[in-house]
Amino acid sequence: MRKTLAFLTLGLGLVASGWANAQTVGIATSNPGSLFHNIGTAVANAANKAGLNTTIQPATSPNQFIPLLNSGGIEFGVANLQEVNYSINGEAWWNGVKNPNIRVVGMLMPLREAIFVRADSDIMSIADLKGKPMADGYTAQNTILPQLEAFYATAGMSRADVTPVNVPSVVGGANAFIAGDAVGFIFAHGAGKVREADAAVGGLRALPVDDDSDAALAKAREHWPTAFFTTVKAGSTPGVSEDATYIAFPQVVFTHSGVSDDVVYAMAKAMYEGKDEMKATFKPFGAFNPADMKGDPGIAEFHPGALKFFNEVGLQ
DSSP states (O other): OOOOOBOGGGTOOOBOOOOSSTTEEEEEEOOTTSHHHHHHHHHHHHHHHTTOEEEEEEOSOHHHHHHHHHTTSSSEEEEEHHHHHHHHHTOGGGTTOOOTTEEEEEEOSOEEEEEEEETTSSOOSGGGGTTSEEEEEOTTOTTHHHHHHHHHHTTTOOGGGSEEEEESSHHHHHHHHHTTSOSEEEEETTOHHHHHHHHHHTOEEEEOOSOOSHHHHHHHHTTOTTOEEEEEOTTSSTTOOSOEEEEEEOEEEEEETTSOHHHHHHHHHHHHHOHHHHHHHSGGGGGOOGGGSSOOOTTOOBOHHHHHHHHHHTOO
């Protein structure tokens, strides 16, 4: 039985429970309503159906639960690839604190993101946000500020051009918007909290990038290196009334180097074979392509258990 680990000072609410057997695992996610909570829930459902006893453990954000996972306090996590790579090398907001035990299990569908405003507002572009109160700060979710800067960069702006409304997380930003304290907030397309905000204010408008040129993408990548532009189809998600271009970036399921090859193999297999189950739980998994699970992880490494599965199914 493993020692229970309670990281109360971090406010994680994450407890690593004892193993009933070698295939009892946890998946760390962000807060309920967030994209990564939805993703983690879908992955857990697919894993459970495949025979793994899997539960999700919500925390405020990956920059809080990654150190827990790096230390072996929980087996799996979901996050965007850029944050995982920063955490491994101790770059950006990790301030030199490295998490060298992180390993990738598999690539997921890209995270597609937008800045959302009220549909009945006069804010039609990112440039229209100048001087207006915007959700900002993200004190418990460091990953969001450079993503905001990437969006602003496509309009020749920075965070200095808006009036900050400080919030702890993306969920907090959406709550500030719903309460009328901010005119906009950043969030992933398809997340449950976006649907909640859409219903609460009578409709959203998802602001696309102001400039989708290669030069604008280069400016965005100065803040978020894995960013790319993608088209979101009209009517496919709240706030998108016509085909438009948004920022997207890779997201992953990851693990600890000490998790057994058999357990990671089983998780990779559950993900590869579980698209229908994951899509039934969270519709955006319709964009998940199992053949892309062995994509480019940047400076991160795949876990040997995942590589064993990929070799068996012929993923190169």
